[in-house]
Amino acid sequence: MLEQVFRDEWGRVLAGLIGFLGDFDLAEEAAQEAFAAAVERWPRDGTPANPGAWLAVAARNRAIDRIRRDRTLAAKTKLLEVPEAHVDDQPDETTMPDERLELIFTCCHPALATEAQVALTLRTLGGLTTEEIARAFLVSPETMKRRLTRAKDKIRAAGIPFAVPSEHLLPDRLAAVLAVVYLVFNEGYGGRGDLAAEAIRLGRLLVELMPDEPEAHGLLALMLLHDARREARFADGELVLLADQDPSLWDAAQIARGRESLDRALALRGRGPYVVQAAIASLHVEEPRDWRQIAALYGELARLTASPVVELNRAAAVAEVEGPAAALALVDRLELGDYRYLHSTRGELLRRLDRPAEARDAYGRALELTVDGPERRFLERRLSELG
Amino acid sequence: MKYALLIYADRARELYDTLDEDDQRAITAEYLAIRDLDGALGGAQLQPESTATTVRVQGGRTLTTDGPFAETKEALGGFYLFEADDLDAALEVAARIPAARMGGAVEVRPLVER
Numbered sequence: 171m172l173e174q175v176f177r178d179e180w181g182r183v184l185a186g187l188i189g190f191l192g193d194f195d196l197a198e199e200a201a202q203e204a205f206a207a208a209v210e211r212w213p214r215d216g217t218p219a220n221p222g223a224w225l226a227v228a229a230r231n232r233a234i235d236r237i238r239r240d241r242t243l244a245a246k247t248k249l250l251e252v253p254e255a256h257v258d259d260q261p262d263e264t265t266m267p268d269e270r271l272e273l274i275f276t277c278c279h280p281a282l283a284t285e286a287q288v289a290l291t292l293r294t295l296g297g298l299t300t301e302e303i304a305r306a307f308l309v310s311p312e313t314m315k316r317r318l319t320r321a322k323d324k325i326r327a328a329g330i331p332f333a334v335p336s337e338h339l340l341p342d343r344l345a346a347v348l349a350v351v352y353l354v355f356n357e358g359y360g361g362r363g364d365l366a367a368e369a370i371r372l373g374r375l376l377v378e379l380m381p382d383e384p385e386a387h388g389l390l391a392l393m394l395l396h397d398a399r400r401e402a403r404f405a406d407g408e409l410v411l412l413a414d415q416d417p418s419l420w421d422a423a424q425i426a427r428g429r430e431s432l433d434r435a436l437a438l439r440g441r442g443p444y445v446v447q448a449a450i451a452s453l454h455v456e457e458p459r460d461w462r463q464i465a466a467l468y469g470e471l472a473r474l475t476a477s478p479v480v481e482l483n484r485a486a487a488v489a490e491v492e493g494p495a496a497a498l499a500l501v502d503r504l505e506l507g508d509y510r511y512l513h514s515t516r517g518e519l520l521r522r523l524d525r526p527a528e529a530r531d532a533y534g535r536a537l538e539l540t541v542d543g544p545e546r547r548f549l550e551r552r553l554s555e556l557g
Numbered sequence: 558m559k560y561a562l563l564i565y566a567d568r569a570r571e572l573y574d575t576l577d578e579d580d581q582r583a584i585t586a587e588y589l590a591i592r593d594l595d596g597a598l599g600g601a602q603l604q605p606e607s608t609a610t611t612v613r614v615q616g617g618r619t620l621t622t623d624g625p626f627a628e629t630k631e632a633l634g635g636f637y638l639f640e641a642d643d644l645d646a647a648l649e650v651a652a653r654i655p656a657a658r659m660g661g662a663v664e665v666r667p668l669v670e671r
Contacts, residue, residue, distance in 0.1 A: 281644055328667050329558040331643035339645065 172212065176205055179222040180297035181375070185273040186226050189332055191233055194294075194322040200236070204229035270295060271379045272332050278347040279330045286321035287350050293318055295375065296368050306357065306365050344380075348389050348444060351376065355393050366397050377431070384440020387431045391448035394428030395455060397421075409544040412454060425455050446471045461490035478504045482515055494522040510539035514549060526556050559598065559640055559668040560647040564654060566634035569661035584655045591637060591653060596646075600637035631662065638668070 180201065187197035204225050218224040277290040289307075292298045298306075304314035324330065335343040351372045358366025373390035380386045402419035403410055410416075432452055435445045450467045453460055468484035471477075481504055489497035498519045506512040517532035533553045540546045573584060592600060609625040625632065634656070641647040644665070651663040 279644075281648070328665075329560075329641075329643045329647070331645050333643070333645075335645065 171217075172209060175217075175221045176208075177297050179225055180205070181270050181273070181295040182222060182268060183225045183229055184294055185269040186267065187229055187233060188273060188276075188294075189267070189269040190230060192332070194325060196233055196236065197229075198294075200229040200233035201225070203232045207232075268379075269332075270375065271334055274347055274376070274379070275334055275343055276325060276330055276332050278343070278350045279325075280343070280346055281328060281330055282321050282324060284350070284353070286317055286324075287346070288353055289314060289317050290321050291350050291372065292354065292368065295372060298368070344383065344385065347376065348385060352389060352393070352444075355396075366393070366400070369393055370397060382438060384435040384438035385442045385444045387435035387438065388440050388442060388445030388448045391428045391431035391435060392444055392451055394424050394431060395448060395451035398424040398428060399455065404544060407544060409548040411548075417455075417457060420455060425452075428452065443471060443474050446474065459490075461487050465491055478506050479509070479511075482506065482509075482512060485519075486515060489519060489522070494519040498523065508539055510536045513539065517549075517552065521552070521556065530556050558643065558647075559638065559670060560644075561666045561668055562600075562637040562639060562647070562651050562654065563633055563664040563666060564635045564637075564656050564661065565631035565664065566656035566659075566661040567631050569656035569659035570634065572659045587653070587655050591650065594639075594650060596640040596650075598638040598640055600635065602635035603633060606632040634661070 355369030402415035465487035485500040513536035520529035
């Protein structure tokens with residue numbers, strides 16, 4: 171129970187503290203102390219009516235204590251004279267501004283490296299520990315700790331603002347925020363399911379904080395719809411292509427939630443890349459699949475993103491509508507040299523065109539570019555079927 | 558906070574040299590206008606690297622060598638000093654510097670304040 175409250179409240183408590191103190195480290199320490207105090211006191215004295223407010227006030231008082239004890243800290247923070255609030259005065263929600271949106275934009279500021287943006291977002295808003303983030307990204311805890319420290323140092327030294335960007339900066343900066351969340355999701359989609367769940371949590375938070383942003387709804391829809399097929403993507407640890415997946419393994423309730431988010435995005439007149447991708451994902455969980463519409467949406471997405479990877483996906487849809495020859499003509503125009511899915515897609519199209527020798531070459535090239543795991547075993551099976 | 562906006566403009570300079578006189582005057586006017594923005598503390602255009610002299614003092618002896626300290630692809634061509642509320646405000650000024658859109662780049666560095 172406590173753990174759930176902590177997961178839910180950590181981001182908001184920390185965001186409020188950072189806004190108040192102007193210092194990430196001090197805020198994090200104070201929040202940790204407050205959460206530790208709660209572990210000790212709540213089981214004894216009962217859980218307070220408003221756990222989030224209790225934690226926020228306790229953390230704030232601890233930070234003020236520390237600053238009073240340590241003059242150099244006082245100089246470092248923007249805090250001057252603040253009256254002490256009493257932990258047992260239960261402040262109501264209205265006195266606790268929600269500053270998580272400011273925090274997200276700070277963590278995903280383009281002046282930070284992408285990997286630092288991801289780590290900071292997971293640490294501050296996701297409430298993951300440094301060790302958990304390190305494990306998720308396959309680096310040592312020391313490396314992750316350094317990465318986080320460097321990022322926090324830069325925020326302070328370079329004056330990265332704790333603020334929602336002004337109107338004219340917002341589109342670019344919002345795109346950066348969405349990209350960070352989607353990146354976390356894709357790390358999880360590769361098999362580490364806890365990261366996918368974390369990304370969806372962050373996606374829900376973005377929608378809660380920016381209810382009028384269609385792309386935020388689009389991203390949430392996209393993640394829900396993809397993740398709903400998670401159980402069907404692997405059978406006995408082996409990769410199952412979308413066409414061969416067992417729809418009874420799809421999570422119908424989650425698909426419904428994904429479609430709700432998509433409808434919301436469309437109602438907000440969203441036509442951006444995440445909304446279009448969510449619309450495609452929604453068509454992919456419909457039987458029978460409307461390949462013509464899927465191909466058209468990939469065309470739309472290609473116009474929005476100018477991405478050859480999107481063109482490759484369009485080609486796969488075109489193969490279903492116009493046949494493999496038309497698709498191969500599209501694929502062979504793409505400049506994607508070492509992209510493994512280019513070669514596996516070519517292999518598949520050549521196989522269907524009954525050109526086994528060329529198909530073998532293409533699958534072989536894809537195999538060279540794929541590391542060990544289910545994807546690699548899938549390609550090996552295809553190759554052996556070709557003789 | 559105070560920031561230095563360091564202008565790396567070799568390639569922008571090449572482009573500048575291909576412009577006609579009116580366009581060159583317009584660019585120069587832009588550089589001058591940035592000095593009049595709120596928060597501007599100063600700045601200067603530097604003479605080319607070929608005019609640079611580098612000084613080191615080793616064991617009490619001053620060593621003077623011809624040329625810039627580091628051979629970099631892009632040379633520092635000039636700088637502005639700005640007082641700005643935060644990094645976003647400084648980045649906005651940086652984006653207005655013509656070199657940034659002419660193939661050069663502007664590095665934004667906070668100053669140490671004591």
